[in-house]
Amino acid sequence: MPTYATRLNDRVQALGTPALVGLDPRWDQLPAELTQNRVSPSPEQAADGFRQFCTEIINIAAPLVPAVKPQVAFFEQLGPPGLQALHDVMGYARHQGLLVIADAKRGDIGSTAQGYADAWLDGDSRQAAFPADAVTVNPYLGDDTLRPFVETAVNRNAGIYVLVRTSNPGASTFQDRRTDGVAVFEAVADTVQQLNQNHRGSEQWGPVGAVVGATWPDELAALRCRMPNTPFLIPGYGSQGGKAADVAAAFGSSGSGALVNSSRAINFAWRRAEYRDRFTEENWREAVLDAVKQMINDLASLP
Numbered sequence: 001m002p003t004y005a006t007r008l009n010d011r012v013q014a015l016g017t018p019a020l021v022g023l024d025p026r027w028d029q030l031p032a033e034l035t036q037n038r039v040s041p042s043p044e045q046a047a048d049g050f051r052q053f054c055t056e057i058i059n060i061a062a063p064l065v066p067a068v069k070p071q072v073a074f075f076e077q078l079g080p081p082g083l084q085a086l087h088d089v090m091g092y093a094r095h096q097g098l099l100v101i102a103d104a105k106r107g108d109i110g111s112t113a114q115g116y117a118d119a120w121l122d123g124d125s126r127q128a129a130f131p132a133d134a135v136t137v138n139p140y141l142g143d144d145t146l147r148p149f150v151e152t153a154v155n156r157n158a159g160i161y162v163l164v165r166t167s168n169p170g171a172s173t174f175q176d177r178r179t180d181g182v183a184v185f186e187a188v189a190d191t192v193q194q195l196n197q198n199h200r201g202s203e204q205w206g207p208v209g210a211v212v213g214a215t216w217p218d219e220l221a222a223l224r225c226r227m228p229n230t231p232f233l234i235p236g237y238g239s240q241g242g243k244a245a246d247v248a249a250a251f252g253s254s255g256s257g258a259l260v261n262s263s264r265a266i267n268f269a270w271r272r273a274e275y276r277d278r279f280t281e282e283n284w285r286e287a288v289l290d291a292v293k294q295m296i297n298d299l300a301s302l303p
Helices: 005-013 044-060 073-077 078-096 110-120 147-156 171-176 185-199 217-224 244-250 281-300
Strands: 019-023 067-070 100-108 134-137 159-165 208-212 233-236 256-264
Touching: 005 100, 005 159, 019 044, 019 281, 044 067, 044 073, 044 078, 044 281, 067 078, 067 244, 073 078, 073 100, 078 100, 100 110, 100 159, 110 147, 110 256, 134 147, 134 233, 159 185, 159 217, 171 185, 185 208, 208 217, 208 244, 217 233, 217 244, 233 244, 244 256, 244 281, 256 281
Parallel strands: 019 067, 019 256, 067 100, 100 134, 134 159, 159 208, 208 233, 233 256
Antiparallel strands: none
């Protein structure tokens, strides 16, 4: 069976875009047709709204982009109904041909890390509790926390994305700390690259990706040189201020090797100032479609 990297790159090439649509449902931002003007919904009502909202976005995105990235926290806050909705959304996305990256940021040691890996890394195994092709992983506990995720990913033709240089303004608090001239994020990058060297075989890209924010374009360019065999997942484009030019250096010589994520700017496009003159709340689906196409066109302008 093809690896996660192969499946992802095949779909990117087939659709001609590295655009990744995040699924970040927020009750107070949903269109009124889905909330029925409820201010304080029950967990079951909110979960139903999230399920329907994400399903509609998947229907719009599936013919256009290779993958979606549900943010687990928004579903998890609803308890069991939310987790069931997340499972349904992920399964539906895969049924529509999309790859699914669960943005769960899991990380622990030993058997606990293995438990997270077993739960979230499905790949082509149909063994995991949640049908994800890849999951985001926090490396703060050290390289041993990554091994169960990497081994499970390899065995199930799945992938992981390790937090290396995150897009948030406070990332530098810890990630820029230096020891012997090496920043923490650089040390994580070196570990990720070595894991890919160990597991990629004859393929260009390994199973261990790196999360690198579009909000740090200089570091992104340096990290691409530092991690030549590592696929990137790039948040920070769109609502956080990142632009197409900021992510250009993330791609390998073949134009592959990175996914660029946009969540809020697509999910709630009709609320953006530049869309209000053209789309009403009743036309929110059309606004989402336009935002996806705008992102694809923007990224297509990269050299």
